Amino acid sequence: MSLAGTRRAVSVAVGQSGVRFRVSPERKNRPIGLVSLAGVAGVLLLSCMAAPPATVRAFEGGRVRAASQLEAARVEDLVSRLRPELLRLLPDSSFPDIEVWVQERPGLYRFGTEGTADAEGLWSPSHRRIMLSRHADHLERTLAHELTHAALGESWRMLPGSLEEGLADHVSASLCEDGAARLRAGRLSSACLATGGLALDIDILPRPTRYDPTAPTRRRWSARIRLKGDTHAADPLDVFRLAAGLSSTRLETGAKRGFYGLAYLVVSRIAENGGYAELHALCAEAAGRGDGEVAVEDVLAAAGLDADPVRWSRAAARAMGRDELIELVRMYPDFLVQALDGYLRESAAGRDHRHALEDLEVRVRLAQGFVEVGLDDLPFVREAILAAEPTTEEPTLASAR
Numbered sequence: 345m346s347l348a349g350t351r352r353a354v355s356v357a358v359g360q361s362g363v364r365f366r367v368s369p370e371r372k373n374r375p376i377g378l379v380s381l382a383g384v385a386g387v388l389l390l391s392c393m394a395a396p397p398a399t400v401r402a403f404e405g406g407r408v409r410a411a412s413q414l415e416a417a418r419v420e421d422l423v424s425r426l427r428p429e430l431l432r433l434l435p436d437s438s439f440p441d442i443e444v445w446v447q448e449r450p451g452l453y454r455f456g457t458e459g460t461a462d463a464e465g466l467w468s469p470s471h472r473r474i475m476l477s478r479h480a481d482h483l484e485r486t487l488a489h490e491l492t493h494a495a496l497g498e499s500w501r502m503l504p505g506s507l508e509e510g511l512a513d514h515v516s517a518s519l520c521e522d523g524a525a526r527l528r529a530g531r532l533s534s535a536c537l538a539t540g541g542l543a544l545d546i547d548i549l550p551r552p553t554r555y556d557p558t559a560p561t562r563r564r565w566s567a568r569i570r571l572k573g574d575t576h577a578a579d580p581l582d583v584f585r586l587a588a589g590l591s592s593t594r595l596e597t598g599a600k601r602g603f604y605g606l607a608y609l610v611v612s613r614i615a616e617n618g619g620y621a622e623l624h625a626l627c628a629e630a631a632g633r634g635d636g637e638v639a640v641e642d643v644l645a646a647a648g649l650d651a652d653p654v655r656w657s658r659a660a661a662r663a664m665g666r667d668e669l670i671e672l673v674r675m676y677p678d679f680l681v682q683a684l685d686g687y688l689r690e691s692a693a694g695r696d697h698r699h700a701l702e703d704l705e706v707r708v709r710l711a712q713g714f715v716e717v718g719l720d721d722l723p724f725v726r727e728a729i730l731a732a733e734p735t736t737e738e739p740t741l742a743s744a745r
């Protein structure tokens with residue numbers, strides 16, 4: 345998963361660490377010793393900056409720096425494809441000169457900082473630089489996310505809290521269809537986990553094979569599984585108060601994922617009604633009124649949400665389609681593998697699991713959602729069950745005689 349920084353993220357970290365410390369106006373009249381000390385600290389910090397990757401390739405509006413020509417060319421191709429699409433999708437967007445660095449671990453500094461430890465990509469507005477991990481789960485989508493931060497004009501700064509993260513995720517999913525279901529499943533399930541949990545229903549039913557009046561009645565096995573987050577449920581309105589993408593915002597990964605999920609849910613509900621233009625109109629209207637940012641009530645009204653966490657949780661579950669449910673089971677396969685494995689050990693003792701599974705109808709659905717999937721949609725679950733099947737002992741030579 346890409347938990348990327350925001351356009352304001354790294355600049356905050358830079359301010360805190362002191363690179364800009366030397367000439368801040370309030371300090372001009374300080375004693376000379378302090379100024380010199382600040383200067384030395386600045387030089388030391390500059391020597392900790394990450395070295396630029398060796399290979400450079402130019403593209404329209406910027407440069408890619410990477411470890412090899414091959415890597416740089418690959419990223420340059422991606423930027424060339426994504427750039428015009430982003431400009432077409434987003435109102436008030438542009439790409440004044442930017443750099444994209446491909447790194448082992450994305451960061452401005454040679455040594456990682458706590459606030460960016462879980463990031464696959466970062467955007468530093470003060471350096472006009474995107475930093476990408478070459479090991480990103482999905483390099484193109486991570487790049488699209490960071491390019492969104494880089495492209496957004498001033499008017500978008502009116503988005504409160506973490507919403508810019510939701511926008512960058514939503515744009516990246518619409519530009520990179522490959523892997524988008526996985527991103528949506530991750531974000532929407534995180535939104536559910538942040539607002540109380542995610543309930544899944546499993547039904548297991550033997551398939552009727554042929555008419556046999558002596559056959560025992562078919563027995564249905566049903567269970568409700570509740571997935572819970574590892575942090576306490578948050579007030580969903582905190583997503584408007586807290587900027588989870590900033591490197592200066594200290595949050596453990598589970599809580600951060602929750603805010604990314606809630607932000608994604610809000611943006612997707614607004615964008616699916618009136619596109620990004622509707623979200624941007626909220627920013628323009630707030631700016632026109634002279635407000636500092638878009639009012640929470642206006643975002644809630646546009647998204648059809650309120651302060652009740654139950655509504656958020658239900659909205660997130662209902663936003664998941666079939667592909668997202670499959671990805672959700674792929675993310676947490678154990679609940680289904682264990683349920684089926686237990687069922688087979690009890691009900692199909694003596695039969696091999698491969699054949700026993702063929703005689704079962706298995707349905708999985710979200711308790712609050714609209715879709716369900718079967719075992720044929722989940723080949724990885726079937727494989728896991730067969731891999732866990734106890735092997736029958738081979739007859740020894742002695743017993744074979």
Ligand SMILES: [Zn+2]
Pocket residue numbers: 347348349350489493508509512589
């Ligand atoms: Zn981001």
